[in-house]
Amino acid sequence: MTDRWEAAAEAQIRTAQARGEFDNLPGMGKPLPGRNTPYDESWWIKSFLEREALPTDLLLPTPLQLRRRIERIPDEVRDLPTEQAVRAYVGDLNAQVLAWLRNPTGPRVVVRPANADEAVRQWRAARDRSRAETGPAPQPPRSRRGWWRPWGRRA
Numbered sequence: 001m002t003d004r005w006e007a008a009a010e011a012q013i014r015t016a017q018a019r020g021e022f023d024n025l026p027g028m029g030k031p032l033p034g035r036n037t038p039y040d041e042s043w044w045i046k047s048f049l050e051r052e053a054l055p056t057d058l059l060l061p062t063p064l065q066l067r068r069r070i071e072r073i074p075d076e077v078r079d080l081p082t083e084q085a086v087r088a089y090v091g092d093l094n095a096q097v098l099a100w101l102r103n104p105t106g107p108r109v110v111v112r113p114a115n116a117d118e119a120v121r122q123w124r125a126a127r128d129r130s131r132a133e134t135g136p137a138p139q140p141p142r143s144r145r146g147w148w149r150p151w152g153r154r155a
Helices: 003-018 043-052 062-071 073-076 085-101 116-134
Strands: none
Touching: 003 062, 062 116, 073 085, 073 116, 085 116
């Protein structure tokens, strides 16, 4: 049975070659990528992450991912508009940390919840620094519409 299947597949390949369906394919005449490099067991994972433009942090175990996210809090909250949004972000991250602490998986790594007050303090400091660098925000021009002079009113 397998011999007939292989023969049928080979026949289809030969007819496709005769029709020219394999001519002018992308990469034709170019060497195979990674041909002269040493063998790497996780080559397919690395190529998948590169092809899909995914961060390599996804390969880390959960506690290390959480620690990385806690370390990156100042960068993540820098563009948030309000203190309440910063506290909500830190609260969501702390909920994930507590969920992991209740049912730990992966290596035994110390992970502590983030301090929301410290995150807000750093957020304010970064915001004040950026305002000092750029100067005060320009005020919109005052319009005369809606401006009223009680003494200039006609009766």
